[in-house]
Every structure is written in structure tokens, then in C-alpha cells.
Amino acid sequence: MDSKEIDFYSLGFNFIETKTMFVTDYKDGKWTEGKLVPFGPFEISPGACVLNYGQGIFEGMKALRAKTGQITLFRPEENGKRFKDSAERMLMPTYDENKFVQAVKKVVKANEEYIPPYDSGGALYIRPLMIGNGPILGVAPANEYKFIIFTVPVGPYFPEGFKAIDLEISKKYTRAAPGGTGFAKTCCNYAPTMKPAKETKAKGFAQVIYLDAVEREYIDEVGTANFFAIINGKLASPKAAGTILPGITRKSVLEIAEKKLNLTVEERDISYKELFEESCTEVFCTGTAAVITPIGSVVLEDKKRVFNNGEPGKLTKKLYDLLTGIQRLEIEDEFGWVTVLE
Numbered sequence: 001m002d003s004k005e006i007d008f009y010s011l012g013f014n015f016i017e018t019k020t021m022f023v024t025d026y027k028d029g030k031w032t033e034g035k036l037v038p039f040g041p042f043e044i045s046p047g048a049c050v051l052n053y054g055q056g057i058f059e060g061m062k063a064l065r066a067k068t069g070q071i072t073l074f075r076p077e078e079n080g081k082r083f084k085d086s087a088e089r090m091l092m093p094t095y096d097e098n099k100f101v102q103a104v105k106k107v108v109k110a111n112e113e114y115i116p117p118y119d120s121g122g123a124l125y126i127r128p129l130m131i132g133n134g135p136i137l138g139v140a141p142a143n144e145y146k147f148i149i150f151t152v153p154v155g156p157y158f159p160e161g162f163k164a165i166d167l168e169i170s171k172k173y174t175r176a177a178p179g180g181t182g183f184a185k186t187c188c189n190y191a192p193t194m195k196p197a198k199e200t201k202a203k204g205f206a207q208v209i210y211l212d213a214v215e216r217e218y219i220d221e222v223g224t225a226n227f228f229a230i231i232n233g234k235l236a237s238p239k240a241a242g243t244i245l246p247g248i249t250r251k252s253v254l255e256i257a258e259k260k261l262n263l264t265v266e267e268r269d270i271s272y273k274e275l276f277e278e279s280c281t282e283v284f285c286t287g288t289a290a291v292i293t294p295i296g297s298v299v300l301e302d303k304k305r306v307f308n309n310g311e312p313g314k315l316t317k318k319l320y321d322l323l324t325g326i327q328r329l330e331i332e333d334e335f336g337w338v339t340v341l342e
């Protein structure tokens, strides 16, 4: 879509074509020199491993336009590392982390006209994607791969201001089991979450909270966001021990809470029962798309707990202001997390 036709002030989270994408192919054991090409479809064999067996991984990042006009990325090297971990789990070739960051920068620069202006609160969402496109019949890795990076302009996550969402704890569905692929950003993990999301939305909830697959007691995560709770004044989040996606926002929030708010942070098992006790005062979830989203209430069957009258909690708001301030170059980046594009 022509950037001049886009109303950057009314964007949601929908697919919009931008001008340029990055592509590189893996053949005969090595990656070709990656290049920028016009955004568009490509041919794929019906026998492609990704189409038949789901051998695919992705990442999600955002480029922001700061008040100064500068373009920023948030910890892109962390996405590069995670992309590598996901590739290894799915028996796919890895892509060098530095080259990954370079490629991301190139695509963003090439699509600069699609970065929403600072005052719109939007971002250029960046989607690195790797697929096994070589044909295969038995369940085995493909011999050819494609790594693409495309971008989409998106609106702010809170168009009507910082608001809390209502969630349902699911005792019916789980997302990932020990020994599985929960920690990898692989396509296989997302199609199965569409039905639980649709069912809970029909009941008026924004998303489901998934519990661990073994005991159905400990919180794993929220749809595609990591979970946090303030319990007894401490900030707790489920351990990233295989079944949850190790979010970069999660990791950053844990660090900000400890270093800037002097909170005690705990990565531990959190029973859903703890959410129904008075000692749990705030809950929220985090992700590149969700940033920091306050949770106003949780429901499990006929039990409901409302937090802070359904309003965002104080610490949640402080963490949101600190994180987004750093990301938008409005608070000093003492952690060295922000990459400014030249």
C-alpha cells in the first residue's frame, strides 16, 4: 500500500503491505547474500516441510519514531539470539545474530516512510520469519529454507488510553508441555491457541491465562504475553524454564523493577490460587505487541477476582511509564537497550 494512503492515526493491528522485504535462501548448506526486494508473494512447493509439518519460526519487534525524529529499535540482538534458539529447537539452520540485526535495520530503513509519526503512538512492526520450504515426504527437516523480514505499520496498543483487560483462567486448554516447544517462537505453537482465544472472547474475555500442562495449577502465560503479579509487595513472574516464551519485554521489566523501583523480583511457580488472595494486589502481562497490559480481573469458572476496581495498578503504571519512556528516548537509557538507526 502506498504510504500516502495510510492514515497513521487510525491504525490497528492489521496486515498492511509495505514496500520492501528482506529475503535470503538457504541452499547447499549455506545462506545466500540477503537482499531487499519489493514486497510480494513467492512460489512454494506443496511438499514444503513448513506446509506439511510446520517447520517455521518467527520473531516480533517494533521500530519506533522518537520525538526527536530518530528511529529506534529495542534490544534487537535479543531477538537475534532467540531466533537462533528457536531455529535449533526446530532443526533449522541458524542465522548469525549480527547479520540478523543488520538485516532488520536495512528493512526498517527501506520502509522508513511507513513508520508511524511519534504523536500517533504507533510503530512499525517487524516480522522476521524462517520457513523450511524444501519439499519432504517423511517427517524430517527440509533441505532448503527461506528467511524473510517484512514490516507492517501498527497503531498503539491502547488507543483509548492505558486500560485493564479481563482474563479467563483455562482449566480446559494448555499451551505447552515440559519437553515440548513452549520456549521457541515456532509457528506450531500458535495455531492451537486460536480456538481457546475465540471461545473466551465469545464469553467477553480478552484472552486466556494458560496453566501448566502437568498439574493445571501454575500459571504459564497469557495467550501471547508473559504474566506478572505483585504478591506481598514483590514482583513475581513464572520461571522461563521451557514451557513459556522467554519474552524480551519480560526480561526488561524484571530488570527495571529491580533497578529502578527497588522491587524484589521472583521468578517462580505461581499458583492460580494466589490470584484470589488479598496478598496479590496487581497483575499484568507483557510483550512486544502488548507492551505492559494491566489485568483488571481474572475468572475461573464461578470464581472472580477484581484487582484495584478494574483500574491499572500503581506499580504497573510506573513500570509502563519507565519502559515506554526508555523505548521512546524520553528517559535515559542506562541499560543500553535502545539502538538508534543512523
Ligand SMILES: *Cc1c(COP(=O)(O)O)cnc(C)c1O
Pocket (backbone or CB within 6 Å): 060, 185, 221, 223, 224, 225, 226, 245, 246, 247, 248, 249, 250, 286, 287, 288, 289
Ligand atoms: C512473543 C511472545 C511473548 C512476548 O515476547 P516479547 O519478546 O516480549 O515480545 C510472550 N509469549 C509468547 C507466547 C510469545 O509468542
